Amino acid sequence: xxxxxxxxxxxxxxxxxxxxxxxxxxxxxxxxxxxxxxxxxxxxxxxxxxxxxxxxxxxxxxxxxxxxxxxxxxxxxxxxxxxxxxxxxxxxxxxxxxxxxxxxxxxxxxxxxxxxxxxxxxxxxxxxxxxxxxxxxxxxxxxxxxxxxxxxxxxxxxxxxxxxxxxxxxxxxxxxxxxxxxxxxxxxxxxxxxxxxxxxxxxxxxxxxxxxxxxxxxxxxxxxxxxxxxxxxxxxxxxxxxxxxxxxxxxxxxxxxxxxxxxxxxxxxxxxxxxxxxxxxxxxxxxxxxxxxxxxxxxxxxxxxxxxxxxxxxxxxxxxxxxxxxxxxxxxxxxxxxxxxxxxxxxxxxxxxxxxxxxxxxxxxxxxxxxxxxxxxxxxxxxxxxxxxxxxxxxxxxxxxxxxxxxxxxxxxxxx
Amino acid sequence: xxxxxxxxxxxxxxxxxxxxxxxxxxxxxxxxxxxxxxxxxxxxxxxxxxxxxxxxxxxxxxxxxxxxxxxxxxxxxxxxxxxxxxxxxxxxxxxxxxxxxxxxxxxxxxxxxxxxxxxxxxxxxxxxxxxxxxxxxxxxxxxxxxxxxxxxxxxxxxxxxxxxxxxxxxxxxxxxxxxxxxxxxxxxxxxxxxxxxxxxxxxxxxxxxxxxxxxxxxxxxxxxxxxxxxxxxxxxxxxxxxxxxxxxxxxxxxxxxxxxxxxxx
Numbered sequence: 001x002x003x004x005x006x007x008x009x010x011x012x013x014x015x016x017x018x019x020x021x022x023x024x025x026x027x028x029x030x031x032x033x034x035x036x037x038x039x040x041x042x043x044x045x046x047x048x049x050x051x052x053x054x055x056x057x058x059x060x061x062x063x064x065x066x067x068x069x070x071x072x073x074x075x076x077x078x079x080x081x082x083x084x085x086x087x088x089x090x091x092x093x094x095x096x097x098x099x100x101x102x103x104x105x106x107x108x109x110x111x112x113x114x115x116x117x118x119x120x121x122x123x124x125x126x127x128x129x130x131x132x133x134x135x136x137x138x139x140x141x142x143x144x145x146x147x148x149x150x151x152x153x154x155x156x157x158x159x160x161x162x163x164x165x166x167x168x169x170x171x172x173x174x175x176x177x178x179x180x181x182x183x184x185x186x187x188x189x190x191x192x193x194x195x196x197x198x199x200x201x202x203x204x205x206x207x208x209x210x211x212x213x214x215x216x217x218x219x220x221x222x223x224x225x226x227x228x229x230x231x232x233x234x235x236x237x238x239x240x241x242x243x244x245x246x247x248x249x250x251x252x253x254x255x256x257x258x259x260x261x262x263x264x265x266x267x268x269x270x271x272x273x274x275x276x277x278x279x280x281x282x283x284x285x286x287x288x289x290x291x292x293x294x295x296x297x298x299x300x301x302x303x304x305x306x307x308x309x310x311x312x313x314x315x316x317x318x319x320x321x322x323x324x325x326x327x328x329x330x331x332x333x334x335x336x337x338x339x340x341x342x343x344x345x346x347x348x349x350x351x352x353x354x355x356x357x358x359x360x361x362x363x364x365x366x367x368x369x370x371x372x373x374x375x376x377x378x379x380x381x382x383x384x385x386x387x388x389x390x391x392x393x394x395x396x397x398x399x400x401x402x403x404x405x406x407x408x409x410x411x412x413x414x415x416x
Numbered sequence: 417x418x419x420x421x422x423x424x425x426x427x428x429x430x431x432x433x434x435x436x437x438x439x440x441x442x443x444x445x446x447x448x449x450x451x452x453x454x455x456x457x458x459x460x461x462x463x464x465x466x467x468x469x470x471x472x473x474x475x476x477x478x479x480x481x482x483x484x485x486x487x488x489x490x491x492x493x494x495x496x497x498x499x500x501x502x503x504x505x506x507x508x509x510x511x512x513x514x515x516x517x518x519x520x521x522x523x524x525x526x527x528x529x530x531x532x533x534x535x536x537x538x539x540x541x542x543x544x545x546x547x548x549x550x551x552x553x554x555x556x557x558x559x560x561x562x563x564x565x566x567x568x569x570x571x572x573x574x575x576x577x578x579x580x581x582x583x584x585x586x587x588x589x590x591x592x593x594x595x596x597x598x599x600x601x602x603x604x605x606x607x608x609x610x611x612x613x614x615x616x617x618x619x620x621x622x623x624x625x626x627x628x629x630x631x632x633x634x635x636x637x638x639x640x641x642x643x644x645x646x647x648x649x650x651x652x653x654x655x656x657x658x659x660x661x662x663x664x665x666x667x668x669x670x671x672x673x674x675x676x677x678x679x680x681x
Binding site: 010011067068070075076077079080 | 478479480504505507508509511512513515519520521522523524525528529531532533535536537538541545580581590
């Protein structure tokens with residue numbers, strides 16, 4: 001007696017499972033090489049492998065169902081329900097897809113060995129749902145059309161569904177698919193809507209398929225086909241509407257700022273970092289100390305706290321961001337540069353741009369000559385001021401940039 | 417397992433009755449018109465020219481399609497209520513179907529193919545696997561159990577398909593042109609296999625092949641234009657032939673006479 005159901009014999013599982021696992025390993029390795037060592041990023045990256053695992057699993061499912069479909073005339077009227085027959089037929093394809101998901105998460109786990117936390121259950125659920133929902137769609141293709149048509153067409157269509165929305169409008173479309181390649185930094189976390197929207201859509205597809213199978217008659221009578229179609233629509237339409245309504249407000253990446261870290265270390269400057277960076281505290285402190293030295297030499301007061309994350313800095317508290325590759329020097333540079341706030345979205349005035357670049361350049365002493373002659377004149381005017389006036393101009397410029405304004409007038413009418 | 421078919425070990429006779437069957441594929445032109453036949457245990461041959469409705473009749477009897485009018489019922493013994501095609505599980509389990517074209521599941525070996533068929537008909541995987549070998553033995557294919565099903569010859573594949581009908585203990589076998597395209601040796605072998613089937617199994621064979629099979633059956637049904645034009649024993653069938661012809665050509669002559677009578681009528 002074979003240990004597996006007979007349809008596993010002659011299925012593509014033995015070839016497909018290692019191939020999908022290899023793809024997952026390559027994908028997650030390449031993506032996580034540049035990501036923060038952070039489980040939210042690891043989970044999103046592992047789940048993002050579904051952009052290819054899904055369509056490949058669908059093509060496999062179409063092929064496996066096609067085997068039974070081609071031979072179905074020989075078996076006459078089965079006692080098993082169509083649902084049971086199809087589920088049995090697609091089991092090898094589904095298993096191959098899930099091996100791919102498992103490989104993606106094992107690769108992520110290997111990358112994140114020692115990092116506090118573990119895989120995010122929502123992402124695991126999403127990955128499984130995407131793969132199984134794709135299996136369902138592939139099975140439907142395989143059941144209703146010949147393998148020669150079903151296999152390539154379901155792969156191409158589903159690959160387009162997964163890969164194309166990222167480059168098209170409306171923005172929410174990309175958040176329905178389950179392609180979660182978001183690059184989550186440690187100070188960010190996923191907006192739950194970004195995960196629940198594709199869970200709703202993929203779950204809807206799966207439930208619709210299950211209902212269609214449950215009410216399909218072996219003779220594919222028009223009545224059972226119509227009932228199945230109505231039930232499918234009754235599930236798919238609300239699932240899709242729910243997904244769209246959940247995803248409508250999301251930006252390109254569905255991320256939100258993570259709560260400020262509460263692991264703080266005393267010192268001349270109290271340093272607060274996320275649990276993922278506890279093994280880099282000394283390195284981070286070295287970077288903060290370099291920044292403090294740099295900024296105090298320019299007349300800035302030393303802060304009392306430095307916090308990993310994004311927030312409004314004041315004299316008491318600095319915030320900083322970094323990534324897995326930040327050195328103390330690069331961290332110090334970014335802390336220094338962060339004293340000039342980014343221009344708010346929609347600032348279009350030339351005065352704001354010039355104020356911003358001039359303030360940034362003054363702070364980081366990056367250049368003393370620009371291609372823009374107007375900027376050169378401003379630069380020269382700024383550096384002619386006494387040091388305390390330069391610092392006062394900088395603070396004024398910082399406030400002006402934050403308000404989308406210009407602070408060039410303060411350098412004198414002859415250059416403004 | 418269904419109670420009705422758990423009495424497989426006990427010999428009993430199956431009777432398949434179709435009454436007043438009318439069937440149309442397009443809702444307008446009837447492929448079968450008011451067809452009534454009674455198939456008892458033993459072998460029944462359904463003869464008829466192309467387009468006479470033989471395959472459609474077998475499809476209706478198998479429950480693969482539903483008739484527009486009329487009824488089909490399978491009786492299996494005293495005190496057991498007849499089973500109708502709408503009782504899908506019990507009916508499908510009792511009926512074995514051999515279509516004209518046999519396509520195996522890609523990648524399966526012969527025993528796996530037969531075991532899968534048994535599983536589709538409601539047997540557990542273990543029972544189907546164990547029953548596959550005796551079923552293959554019944555059709556003389558046990559030696560090929562480990563061969564790839566898609567590498568078999570047409571005749572061998574036909575026999576494997578017959579084993580698929582037998583593996584789940586069918587009480588009625590519906591064989592649609594089982595000898596079409598086979599060489600004479602395979603046709604003889606197939607006829608031998610039919611003769612070797614248990615007496616309590618009802619076998620319905622549709623064919624053009626009048627000569628080969630008419631000698632091994634108990635009942636002959638002739639269809640023409642979607643209607644039954646003859647039902648009777650082989651002897652009664654042969655009575656319609658030209659007595660002056662040699663015995664080997666009498667069946668063909670009887671068949672021609674019945675079909676032409678109907679056409680002229």
